[in-house]
Amino acid sequence: MSAIKLYTFPLSGHSHRVELFLSLLGLEAELINLDLANGEHKTPEFLAKNPAGQIPVLEDGDITLADSNAILLYLANKYDAKRNWYPEDLLQQVEIQKYFSLAAGKLTFGPCNARLINVFGAALDKSFALTISHSFLTLFNQDLANKNWLVGDKPSLADIAHYTYIAHAPEGDVSLEQYPNVTTWLTRIEALKGFKPMQKTQVDSSNK
Structure with missing residues (x-):
């Protein structure tokens, strides 16, 4: 065990x-x-x-x-003895911490909360969550315009912290169709050796 x-x-x-x-x-x-x-x-x-x-x-x-x-x-x-996911480089660590703050802020109040409303019937403001979601994803899409990963030239904890709620954003009625850099980034993560998906949720329309 x-x-x-x-x-x-x-x-x-x-x-x-x-x-x-x-x-x-x-x-x-x-x-x-x-x-x-x-x-x-x-x-x-x-x-x-x-x-x-x-x-x-x-x-x-x-x-x-x-x-x-x-x-x-x-x-x-x-x-992670090779320090691939949380590099020893100070500036990259700072960047990862910045993305952790983003994950705890706009990612949570946007895509995460929109999904909570649909999937679990959470008593939250759907309109506000959708507004935050698209504001967040617009900037996220721009951020990924000229790079494959959020920090450095390989995947890091920053990518892991954001993947799930963005991949499942459509469960909160947050479409990813207008964010091609984001969807390509999701595909890169899903191609990593050892990738494990989270099960998709059948959304109850009565919670919307």
Whole structure:
């Protein structure tokens, strides 16, 4: 049995970030799917792991970590000896941190929230989420106009942090058709050895 355990949920984009990166690193992990509908993430047992009651949570031996981007940094620093995903170059690290902030900001308030409304019936402002989504994707598309990857000349944690919610943005009624650089970038990630997709969601139109 793997020493790494990941508490996750099949439709969680934040959890998929970590699952994807574990797969790209070739690391085995025990995936523990929580029953969110019945509040398993709010039980005393789970709250002892993450008082915020949120997934993902990663256990690696006696280390317990929450927050998907923090987990990505941990895995890259511990298990990527060649420093491909989080380079030692300071300026590239700064760029990756910039993209982490973008993922926690406009990506979350845009494509992520639009999808939450459709898939889970979240009580959020759909119009606002769509406006943020297209503003974000317009700039993201421009950013990818003359490069294959977000930071440097190969994929990094910046790409992993953004992939899932952009790839599944159409589940929140955010079309990617007008963002060709973005869709080409998604295809590059999906061609990486070890790529693992997140299952697609059949959207309930009553949640729109």
